[in-house]
Amino acid sequence: MKLSFEYGQGLMDATLPDTTDVFIPGETVQDPPFLPNIEAATREAIEHPMGMKRLGEQVNADSKVVIIFPDRVKGGFQADSHRKVSIPILIEECAKAGVSDRNIKLICSNGLHRKNTKEEIRSILGDDIFNRFWDLGNITNHDSEDWDNLVDLGYEEQYNARVIMNKEVYDADAAILVGHALGNPYGGYS
Structure with missing residues (x-):
């Protein structure tokens, strides 16, 4: 059987045994439930965190805020990706508390992956x-x-x-990690 499947930012063709099980959400298996309004649900979660004060109550005009976001390896370049939806809301919350843009740092959490290019970071965060x-x-x-x-x-x-971490994250008054649970063919969930 010949099959084209999503790979990177395009498609990859493969020839597979006819006995291969193929799972295509919405076709061979039912689509999982989804959020009808991702931005509203994200805003609700950020404005009403579980077990802690709202972000705007944790920071003030003097606060140094670091937002850590996953690198390009985690995908998510579409307009409703977790980074493009959550980061503007987090920044808005900080601004309401008086934190200036100069006191907000965005760090791409690339670990030991190569550093993301300027254009890759733009595609991750969005133009605004x-x-x-x-x-x-x-x-x-x-x-x-x-x-x-x-x-x-x-x-x-x-x-x-040894436990070693980024100094800017360590020194921040508020460190916010943006992430998601995503199936990873190389290691379960990441």
């Missing part, structure tokens, strides 16, 4: 957020090899590992 923060120098890639911007928090015995 990118244009608002790029020229301020407030969008950057995490650099796991820049020891001047890493903090060693010590040794974790259970996992036999």
